[in-house]
Amino acid sequence: APQVEVLHYWTSGGEARSAAELKKIMESKGVAWKDFAVAGGAGENAATALKARVMAGSPPTAAQIKGPSIQEWGQEGVLANIDQAAVEGKWDASVPAVVTNVMKYKGHYVAVPVNVHRVNWLWVNPAVLAKAGAKAPTSFAEFFDAADKIKKAGLVALAHGGQPWQDATLFESVVLGTGGAEFYKKALVQLDQASLTSPTMIKSFETLARMKTYIDKDAAGRDWNLATAMVINGKAGMQFMGDWAKGEFTAAGKVPGKDFLCVAAPGTDKAFTFNIDSLAMFKVKDPEQQKAQLTLANAVLSPAFQETFNLNKGSIPVRTGVPRDKFDSCAQKSMDDMAATSKTGALVPSLAHGMAVNTAKAGAIQDVIARFMNSNMTPQAAAQALAKAAKTM
Amino acid sequence: MAADLHLEGGRVTPGRIFIYTLLVLVALYYLAPLYVMLTTSVKTLDQIREGNLLDFPLSPTTAAWAKAWSTACTGVRCEGLAPYFWNSVQMVIPAVLISSLIGSLNGYVLAHWRFPGHNVVFTALMVGCFIPFQVVILPMARLLGMADLANTTTGLVLVHIIYGIAFTTLFFRNYYVTVPDELVNAARIDGAGFFTIYRRIIFPLSLPIFMVCFIWQFTQIWNDFLFGVVFGGADAQPVTVALNNLVNTSTGVTEYNVNMAAAIIAALPTLAIYLVAGKYFVRGLTAGAVKG
Amino acid sequence: MASLSIRNVRKVYPNGADILKGIDLDIEDGQFLILVGGSGCGKSTLLNMIAGLETVTEGEIRIGERVVNHVPPKERDIAMVFQSYALYPTMTVRENISFGLGIRKVPKAEQEQIVNRVAETLQMTHLLDRKPAMLSGGQRQRVAMGRAIARDPALFLFDEPLSNLDAKLRVEMRAEIKLLHQRLGATIVYVTHDQIEAMTLGDRIAVMRDGVVQQFGSPQEIYDNPANLYVAGFIGSPSMNFLRGRLVAEHGLSFALEHGDRTTLLPIPDATPALRQWLGKEVILGIRPEHVTDADSARRASTDAAYHPTEVDCRVEITEPTGPDTLVFSWFNGTRMTCRTHPRANAQPGGNVKLAFDLSKAVFFDPQSELRIG
Amino acid sequence: MASLSIRNVRKVYPNGADILKGIDLDIEDGQFLILVGGSGCGKSTLLNMIAGLETVTEGEIRIGERVVNHVPPKERDIAMVFQSYALYPTMTVRENISFGLGIRKVPKAEQEQIVNRVAETLQMTHLLDRKPAMLSGGQRQRVAMGRAIARDPALFLFDEPLSNLDAKLRVEMRAEIKLLHQRLGATIVYVTHDQIEAMTLGDRIAVMRDGVVQQFGSPQEIYDNPANLYVAGFIGSPSMNFLRGRLVAEHGLSFALEHGDRTTLLPIPDATPALRQWLGKEVILGIRPEHVTDADSARRASTDAAYHPTEVDCRVEITEPTGPDTLVFSWFNGTRMTCRTHPRANAQPGGNVKLAFDLSKAVFFDPQSELRIG
Amino acid sequence: MLSPTIIASLVFVYGFIALTAYLSLTESRMMPNFEFAGFGQYERLFDLERWWVAAANLGIFGGLFILFCLAIGLSMAILLDQRIRHEGALRAIYLYPMALSFIVTGAAWKWILNPGLGLEKMMHDWGFTNFTFDWLVDPDMAIYTVVIAGVWQSSGFVMALFLAGLRGVDDSIIKAAMVDGASLPTIYRRIVIPSLRPVFFSVLLVLSHIAIKSFDLVMALTAGGPGTSSDVPAIFMYQFSFTRGQLGLGAASAMMMLATVLAVLVPLMYLETKGARHGR
Numbered sequence A: 001a002p003q004v005e006v007l008h009y010w011t012s013g014g015e016a017r018s019a020a021e022l023k024k025i026m027e028s029k030g031v032a033w034k035d036f037a038v039a040g041g042a043g044e045n046a047a048t049a050l051k052a053r054v055m056a057g058s059p060p061t062a063a064q065i066k067g068p069s070i071q072e073w074g075q076e077g078v079l080a081n082i083d084q085a086a087v088e089g090k091w092d093a094s095v096p097a098v099v100t101n102v103m104k105y106k107g108h109y110v111a112v113p114v115n116v117h118r119v120n121w122l123w124v125n126p127a128v129l130a131k132a133g134a135k136a137p138t139s140f141a142e143f144f145d146a147a148d149k150i151k152k153a154g155l156v157a158l159a160h161g162g163q164p165w166q167d168a169t170l171f172e173s174v175v176l177g178t179g180g181a182e183f184y185k186k187a188l189v190q191l192d193q194a195s196l197t198s199p200t201m202i203k204s205f206e207t208l209a210r211m212k213t214y215i216d217k218d219a220a221g222r223d224w225n226l227a228t229a230m231v232i233n234g235k236a237g238m239q240f241m242g243d244w245a246k247g248e249f250t251a252a253g254k255v256p257g258k259d260f261l262c263v264a265a266p267g268t269d270k271a272f273t274f275n276i277d278s279l280a281m282f283k284v285k286d287p288e289q290q291k292a293q294l295t296l297a298n299a300v301l302s303p304a305f306q307e308t309f310n311l312n313k314g315s316i317p318v319r320t321g322v323p324r325d326k327f328d329s330c331a332q333k334s335m336d337d338m339a340a341t342s343k344t345g346a347l348v349p350s351l352a353h354g355m356a357v358n359t360a361k362a363g364a365i366q367d368v369i370a371r372f373m374n375s376n377m378t379p380q381a382a383a384q385a386l387a388k389a390a391k392t393m
Numbered sequence B: 001m002a003a004d005l006h007l008e009g010g011r012v013t014p015g016r017i018f019i020y021t022l023l024v025l026v027a028l029y030y031l032a033p034l035y036v037m038l039t040t041s042v043k044t045l046d047q048i049r050e051g052n053l054l055d056f057p058l059s060p061t062t063a064a065w066a067k068a069w070s071t072a073c074t075g076v077r078c079e080g081l082a083p084y085f086w087n088s089v090q091m092v093i094p095a096v097l098i099s100s101l102i103g104s105l106n107g108y109v110l111a112h113w114r115f116p117g118h119n120v121v122f123t124a125l126m127v128g129c130f131i132p133f134q135v136v137i138l139p140m141a142r143l144l145g146m147a148d149l150a151n152t153t154t155g156l157v158l159v160h161i162i163y164g165i166a167f168t169t170l171f172f173r174n175y176y177v178t179v180p181d182e183l184v185n186a187a188r189i190d191g192a193g194f195f196t197i198y199r200r201i202i203f204p205l206s207l208p209i210f211m212v213c214f215i216w217q218f219t220q221i222w223n224d225f226l227f228g229v230v231f232g233g234a235d236a237q238p239v240t241v242a243l244n245n246l247v248n249t250s251t252g253v254t255e256y257n258v259n260m261a262a263a264i265i266a267a268l269p270t271l272a273i274y275l276v277a278g279k280y281f282v283r284g285l286t287a288g289a290v291k292g
Numbered sequence C, D: 001m002a003s004l005s006i007r008n009v010r011k012v013y014p015n016g017a018d019i020l021k022g023i024d025l026d027i028e029d030g031q032f033l034i035l036v037g038g039s040g041c042g043k044s045t046l047l048n049m050i051a052g053l054e055t056v057t058e059g060e061i062r063i064g065e066r067v068v069n070h071v072p073p074k075e076r077d078i079a080m081v082f083q084s085y086a087l088y089p090t091m092t093v094r095e096n097i098s099f100g101l102g103i104r105k106v107p108k109a110e111q112e113q114i115v116n117r118v119a120e121t122l123q124m125t126h127l128l129d130r131k132p133a134m135l136s137g138g139q140r141q142r143v144a145m146g147r148a149i150a151r152d153p154a155l156f157l158f159d160e161p162l163s164n165l166d167a168k169l170r171v172e173m174r175a176e177i178k179l180l181h182q183r184l185g186a187t188i189v190y191v192t193h194d195q196i197e198a199m200t201l202g203d204r205i206a207v208m209r210d211g212v213v214q215q216f217g218s219p220q221e222i223y224d225n226p227a228n229l230y231v232a233g234f235i236g237s238p239s240m241n242f243l244r245g246r247l248v249a250e251h252g253l254s255f256a257l258e259h260g261d262r263t264t265l266l267p268i269p270d271a272t273p274a275l276r277q278w279l280g281k282e283v284i285l286g287i288r289p290e291h292v293t294d295a296d297s298a299r300r301a302s303t304d305a306a307y308h309p310t311e312v313d314c315r316v317e318i319t320e321p322t323g324p325d326t327l328v329f330s331w332f333n334g335t336r337m338t339c340r341t342h343p344r345a346n347a348q349p350g351g352n353v354k355l356a357f358d359l360s361k362a363v364f365f366d367p368q369s370e371l372r373i374g
Numbered sequence E: 001m002l003s004p005t006i007i008a009s010l011v012f013v014y015g016f017i018a019l020t021a022y023l024s025l026t027e028s029r030m031m032p033n034f035e036f037a038g039f040g041q042y043e044r045l046f047d048l049e050r051w052w053v054a055a056a057n058l059g060i061f062g063g064l065f066i067l068f069c070l071a072i073g074l075s076m077a078i079l080l081d082q083r084i085r086h087e088g089a090l091r092a093i094y095l096y097p098m099a100l101s102f103i104v105t106g107a108a109w110k111w112i113l114n115p116g117l118g119l120e121k122m123m124h125d126w127g128f129t130n131f132t133f134d135w136l137v138d139p140d141m142a143i144y145t146v147v148i149a150g151v152w153q154s155s156g157f158v159m160a161l162f163l164a165g166l167r168g169v170d171d172s173i174i175k176a177a178m179v180d181g182a183s184l185p186t187i188y189r190r191i192v193i194p195s196l197r198p199v200f201f202s203v204l205l206v207l208s209h210i211a212i213k214s215f216d217l218v219m220a221l222t223a224g225g226p227g228t229s230s231d232v233p234a235i236f237m238y239q240f241s242f243t244r245g246q247l248g249l250g251a252a253s254a255m256m257m258l259a260t261v262l263a264v265l266v267p268l269m270y271l272e273t274k275g276a277r278h279g280r
């Protein structure tokens, strides 16, 4: 019988429910679903398992891979051409080019996008701000002003978890807010050496250094959702985090716009850092499985799935033509901003979530940021280290 | 040692009070994490958020245990740890038995059928204990793939056997060198061959060291994560992988009570083994396993 | 039963240790060969080679007519009793004894019969269902023996089988083994480093030292006419006394012992021509404790009315009354002497005793080559 | 040096085993006490109690004037040599010997002097820097001894110190210990199950059995006049021969031995009045091998011209030529006898030999109580 | 006669080591690539600050872990050897952490050591507001929390090994020392502990095995953080080989780990075999 084996790391509550939706759709189409879930460390264990499977010559039908990694796997020659599904599903028409470009290797579709996350969000607890006498910030100046007030009120201004990817998330929003989308692209996507050591970058690090002072000392190693919890129950005022944080708020029964606010990270309301989850398709021999693979690809992009999945996960659909009335205000803002920025060129890939550069470079950069966050490194030295890390092959 | 250093017998002296106090304090240190895990697993999420680590559960509930065992999601499946638990059982039993048996045979060869260079081989095996398992993942995957054993329990068992042999051989060899050569020679003269000697003479003597080896191997294999995740595939994932999936949420609410219950469930078989067979462990070690 | 012949056998261990340096021994069917020698001289090595447990580096070992150099142990038709018994600890006595039979596919009924017969011979029928751990040392010894005699091998090998027993049991087991040999007429090679066992059990003794056979002969031959100083000192307990002196031509031929400015003369009766050649030269005199005895006993015991042993006054250092005799350790001209006296001689430490030297049984050695003269 | 007194000492192990059942022993300063007895009779237990390594259940142990029941070992001023040597494996010989001195805070220089003196006494100066693993059994034994004599304790305790040695070394060490005792004038308690050691070393012997002292006396006393059958059989090697028979009034008093329809009469010279009381009753005769000898030797050795031992023809089963004597095992009226003959008697297995029974040295036992008569 | 399984395990160990050695000399990225490329990966490795942090952490962790396990294990064994009542129960308590996987250990300790959740919060709740224990979040101290958890897990096993060793010490040696006048501490210090040498060897072998391969524990407890401050070579290798697509570099780091093992193990084995020949 046709079946798909999907390697993914959607293991926690909301995500798992979303993935289960896909399973249901597939089963309704007569395709069995074999679940290969491997959680942990932003897909580290999944990557290892995947490599072992490829090495063994028995890759899964699809695996959760994203960004430049798709190109790297493409180079290994193990990804399947799914242009046929793209034609059937008219992907080129319904999915923005910024996204489809990532899904193609040498002009052919090898992966299917699942959703878009916006990363440059700032989550705010309005009650805390009100108590401290501050308002939701839109610039760094306002941000620090608000932060000072919250601190004075005896609360934590900035909820954060000291894990390398969270540090990087914070960093990229700061860079985007400091230098704008063009600078962001030059520095963090093209890794232009001059930009990396430029005063703008140094200024970004300075801002970051200042932000550190608003983070409580227990942040190291804290999971992001615990940081979010601090915002939810009023122990902290703000948090930089992608839109998946929304799930935590809603799970706690909070209402967007009332109990919490989603605002663009300071200085980035005209920009959008995206993080796209995607499923890369691996070459399978059995024609029946190949067909199942194509079915899977189209199922992922079907409006029905796009709606339920993204509602569950907090992200937004990757394609057009999905009814938006069920989505909350934050998601709707996200959709608008994405449409707008894709025209202005301010739609930029997230560095922290492996959308901007290949894994080796991203890792090296992440190491530099983590070191900066956890030591007394000067902004100048950090910029130099960043430039060096960018040269990693 | 068995020498009676304390002729005073059971009499209570300040020294003994001190010793007992110290022992009990240390025991508390060892027990603290277990206490935390156990109490947390029967608390409600609210009490966990509000309360103190050492607080006694206010209204103990086994809901978390039930969830961890049978309904928690570990991916698309929401069947709890139960199916993975059985995967682990299917993997660990043959792997422990076979690796111990092979270790026993190897130890017998190294201790009693000395061939030229047996010391070199032995040293090489010891060094082999130190190979970081990460480096064997890819080549091993390729070999398993070629043997058509990738993603099967059989393949996983095989890998555990191969990398368990070094340690089991070490244990058995060190035990068997305490069995006098003359016993083997006597059997050879009585007309027994290699396997007869093993089966009739050596094997019946090996119970204590088999216990040590079983316990060690069981712990190692049951608790292994790395091999399980990369060679287990979708169908043969052991309980540690499921536990990891459960605990390592990347999004969503962390249910500490379920996590703790799951952690304890995953550790139950090994805990049981230590409690039941622990005394054989020390006895077996005394019988020769640690004599370098 | 079979003869055993060992021809120029050498053993070099893989680590280069040259342990046996050309051993030649021959015994006939039904003979009892004893291997003695100090610790580490290669006795067990040789025995293991006969058993096939060690390879033969050079030379030839024959059991009966067959060269067995390359025959594995189980096909050599031998039975061996190990120094440490080597009983199978997990088996009962019965199973221990029948193990070798089972492997040789002897029918069950016959096995049982043999086990019972053996158990009766060794008086251990009541022990058959015990495990070795529940047996005393002597009982274990008997089981080890039983395991060997249950089979009917061409050759028995014993490696110091009594060394772990206490003296009393050792005497009993010695008698048992001797009886066994007489009853079965078995060919036996027996390793020991106990000279009493060597003397009392063997038909032939090979005295080894550092991988070389020093002397090979009957016990009496070796006791009375040791080939060299080593053999003379090794065989006999307490050891032979050695005195260094000069041969002089008084009373026929005499052994002259100088100590300070005193010279003691010990006349030698029936001196051989070979010995006469050494007149005027230095020799070593060897005399056993029982030939240095209290003067009174010596006179009574003398068979040869014509010969009167020389009597000398000596200072007694220690006495050891063993019951039937009293051993006296005394100083004689700067050498410590062991003498065997009758209890009634009543020597006392610190006192003096008149000792009689019976030189008719003395032997002489070349101080350079250490070989016996004559 | 000190006297040792053991008064009604009992030992019950925690598991309820009642091992010592009231031991009374007294030795004076400088005496050499031997404890002998079968395996498991409680010798080591008693020694350990004297050393303070086991608690005393009941009774009193005194070293010198002091009751030591509750004194820990280190304050008892004793030195002990263990059966298994118990050398400290991680220390060199030198360190082994000086360990006890160091603990007693003897100055370094003096320690060195003592170690050197001890090493010289025991001829092991060249071994001082070796570890025990590199020593042969005999050398280890000497180190254990050295460790004990390095100190100058009130009391030496030896637990079967020679049991692991081969016969040759055993004889040498025996002499060494005897000498040591004479030189130091030390008080010594010495455990052994070897009767020869017991006979040759001790001033006093205590023969134990199942936690009870069977006889306590000088070696000669015990050898000549054993208190009961057990002691008689235990002391002496080879063992005393026992014959069961009846006392009849022929040739004064005779021991009548019936076998089938034959009766052999052995006249008893110098019968004591106590023995005469048993006329007509059944008794057990005990006679040592050296008093059953070949007729020829017996005649020669006899001191009493008036008494002529009874001569009997016996069938020889085995012979054991030990060198100075030949042991003959023979059957006499249904009992196996061990006899000590002169080598020239030349008994042959299967042949006959005329044996002379010297009943002047025989002892008699009550078959019921097993106590000696007279 | 050489057992085929020994050969097999030697092949699977040394064959794969050889393969890794070769990969460390290639430019392998995501997947193995067998084109020889010289020692570039090693140069890159030595140039990486993170590698040196990891190596230094292994030194700190390995050293302290082994030291404390030895000290605690030996002390506990000696105390338990004093004819303790309920020895069996105590032994089981000390031994049970060994039964837990490092993932569980790490999770439990992560919670206890977390200043906001565990010990520190508890002390604050009880009124000791000056109490601070924030090693887990202190980049300079994080590696020591790994030591705490590691010692907790393994010291019981070490205790069992030593206890077995103590039970094997010849009685009469101890009696001899008592008669020689030594006190209990002296007996242990001078006589008993020195004769446990082979046990020390086994313990060192097992502990260094655990230390060098420590991966799960660090992963679960600190995940190498804060930042990379508690990184260890095993994590370094894992990340570079599998997550970061720098297989060649990962292989180079694996080779460095193996070299360290050899550097420690070979002298140890030599000393031990030599000691076994002459020492005991």
Ligand SMILES: Nc1ncnc2c1ncn2[C@@H]1O[C@H](COP(=O)(O)OP(=O)(O)OP(=O)(O)O)[C@@H](O)[C@H]1O
Pocket: C013, C014, C015, C017, C019, C037, C038, C039, C040, C041, C042, C043, C044, C045, C046, C193
């Ligand atoms: N496998 C071996 N390799 C190298 N040398 C060996 C080996 N086995 C024994 N030897 C050496 O050979 C010599 C003779 O050993 P063997 O066991 O034959 O002595 P032995 O005469 O039986 O002594 P003992 O009376 O102590 O039993 C010894 O020096 C011993 O160290």
Ligand SMILES: Nc1ncnc2c1ncn2[C@@H]1O[C@H](COP(=O)(O)OP(=O)(O)OP(=O)(O)O)[C@@H](O)[C@H]1O
Pocket: D013, D014, D015, D017, D019, D037, D038, D039, D040, D041, D042, D043, D044, D045, D046, D193
């Ligand atoms: N700790 C103990 N608990 C109970 N019984 C014991 C203990 N130690 C020894 N025994 C028993 O006490 C008896 C006497 O033992 P002991 O060691 O004193 O014998 P021994 O006379 O020295 O014998 P051997 O000659 O064999 O050394 C034995 O039956 C032994 O089993």
Ligand SMILES: [Mg+2]
Pocket: C043, C044, C045
């Ligand atoms: Mg030998």
Ligand SMILES: [Mg+2]
Pocket: D043, D044, D045
């Ligand atoms: Mg004893």
